[in-house]
Amino acid sequence: MTTITLVQGDITRQSVDAVVNAANSSLLGGGGVDGAIHRRGGPAILADCRRLRASQYGKGLPTGRAVATTAGELDARWVIHTVGPVYQVSGGDPDLLASCYRASLEVADELGARTVAFPAISTGAYGWPMADAARIAVEAVRTARTAVEEVRFVLFDEQAYQVFAELIG
Template sequence: MRIEIVEGDITGRTVDAVVNAANSSLLGGGGVDGAIHRAAGPELLEACRELRATTLRDGLPVGAAVATPGYGLQAQWVIHTVGPNRHAGQTNPALLASCFTESLRIAEGLGVRSLAFPAVSAGVYGWDARQVAQVAFDAVRSYAARSPEGGVELVEFVLFSPETVAVFRSVLESGF
């Protein structure tokens, strides 16, 4: 599995799936979540409402993941995951790691070969970008070591700010 770091807008990536740093309601929000909902179009909100009305009546739990079609995105799929909110006392790195491993598990089940992640839980959810990068890279590498050949081949971390890109590159190059 190849890991790349890209500065830019995750909604414009030409990959099989993008990961949405969603809130548990799945009904849109700010940041990456809002951008993905806007770019995908109203069908994404309808698909998320359907999930809430059927299988996820209480919302998507922290660390879990679920997929919907990508609708207006270039990506065929959106994999929604809810990162832990440090401000709400959700400080266990295992919850954050689960966001990455569960997203990869869902992607593999869909036959996804290329996947783009944002910096889940960095920013408004209060996690330090360096810790997010360390947890993310560790989770991706551990998943790759356990997964069979022919699964996800490319994982992109698509980051909006040059500062976050620099942190992720530093962590990746250091081998942490």
């Protein structure tokens, strides 16, 4: 059974097996969580992402999929990159957002990760309403078949933390 925990803080400061990056499809860094992970993790993450782009993800990582790289200087073994849906573009498709969590946990299982830190995927610049995104995230993790022992939702601010806390109970 997977334990779900909540932390208010900086996902790049978490000591876990894998940190999930709310990446853009280019895998080459960006703003928000993506930019923070690339900055704190250092050039090794970008180098791995460039190798992925040069091989199987020449057109970028599709929305809802996940792939792993080194964690570079982060206190983790891996970064699992997943591309969340843009709320306005996807029409708020909950299956696409849930797929980010499920695919990330599948990659975590392939790696043997036991602790995984997730941000609130798609809630920043991608515009997904926090309450709906939190409900989808928690349900996806609770129903996933995974060997991951702890899923840690790392929420940047108090408001996001409270929304998740209401769902976790």
